[in-house]
Amino acid sequence: GAGVSQTPSNKVTEKGKYVELRCDPISGHTALYWYRQSLGQGPEFLIYFQGTGAADDSGLPNDRFFAVRPEGSVSTLKIQRTERGDSAVYLCASSPFSGNYNEQFFGPGTRLTVL
Amino acid sequence: GDSVTQMEGPVTLSEEAFLTINCTYTATGYPSLFWYVQYPGEGLQLLLKATKADDKGSNKGFEATYRKETTSFHLEKGSVQVSDSAVYFCALSDPGNQFYFGTGTSLTVIP
Numbered sequence: 001g002a003g004v005s006q007t008p009s010n011k012v013t014e015k016g017k018y019v020e021l022r023c024d025p026i027s028g029h030t031a032l033y034w035y036r037q038s039l040g041q042g043p044e045f046l047i048y049f050q051g052t053g054a055a056d057d058s059g060l061p062n063d064r065f066f067a068v069r070p071e072g073s074v075s076t077l078k079i080q081r082t083e084r085g086d087s088a089v090y091l092c093a094s095s096p097f098s099g100n101y102n103e104q105f106f107g108p109g110t111r112l113t114v115l
Numbered sequence: 116g117d118s119v120t121q122m123e124g125p126v127t128l129s130e131e132a133f134l135t136i137n138c139t140y141t142a143t144g145y146p147s148l149f150w151y152v153q154y155p156g157e158g159l160q161l162l163l164k165a166t167k168a169d170d171k172g173s174n175k176g177f178e179a180t181y182r183k184e185t186t187s188f189h190l191e192k193g194s195v196q197v198s199d200s201a202v203y204f205c206a207l208s209d210p211g212n213q214f215y216f217g218t219g220t221s222l223t224v225i226p
Binding site: 003004031033035040041042043044045048050055056058059091093103104105106107108109 | 160164219
């Protein structure tokens with residue numbers, strides 16, 4: 001079956017621009033996570049959705065970052081006024097239901113480069 | 116807050132050697148513990164997990180035991196293969212469903 005997909009796979013933008021990164025979770029998965037992974041580091045939690053609502057957005061670094069999941073399926077991570085420090089791989093993961101022992105299924109990531 | 120500390124790499128082993136990658140955690144509650152693997156050019160995938168103390172997770176010849184007394188979840192494999200070359204991430208999830216990942220350990224197995 002189809003896994004988690006993310007688009008675009010690569011995004012190059014200029015400092016100050018706005019970007020949107022899209023995640024299509026596995027069909028039926030109610031939980032969706034966004035992470036940011038910098039070179040040589042592990043994934044860093046950004047935000048977690050359960051259904052349409054953000055259950056935990058404590059990992060968003062500042063108010064330039066925002067994410068939505070209006071219909072409880074596809075999610076978009078939005079970054080305003082991008083900075084060079086935002087350059088990283090942005091990972092999305094989905095999980096069939098909440099509970100701290102459930103496997104997360106990861107997408108391939110979007111590599112964001114801010115020039 | 117909760118966190119995971121794992122052994123820094125890179126690790127280079129000969130085929131059929133014994134592998135240990137250390138992982139320790141800090142958590143206020145009762146987390147679940149995971150090892151994820153990232154093969155070259157691929158996304159993160161779950162390797163094994165353990166949900167309570169003394170549980171042993173195992174998959175593809177890899178094992179890890181949830182040790183509450185030492186707050187550890189070390190990954191082991193008795194005989195590594197070239198195909199095991201990848202980056203390995205230790206992770207925990209707290210009761211709030213937030214996941215914390217270690218920095219990753221790169222393993223290269225040479226024939």
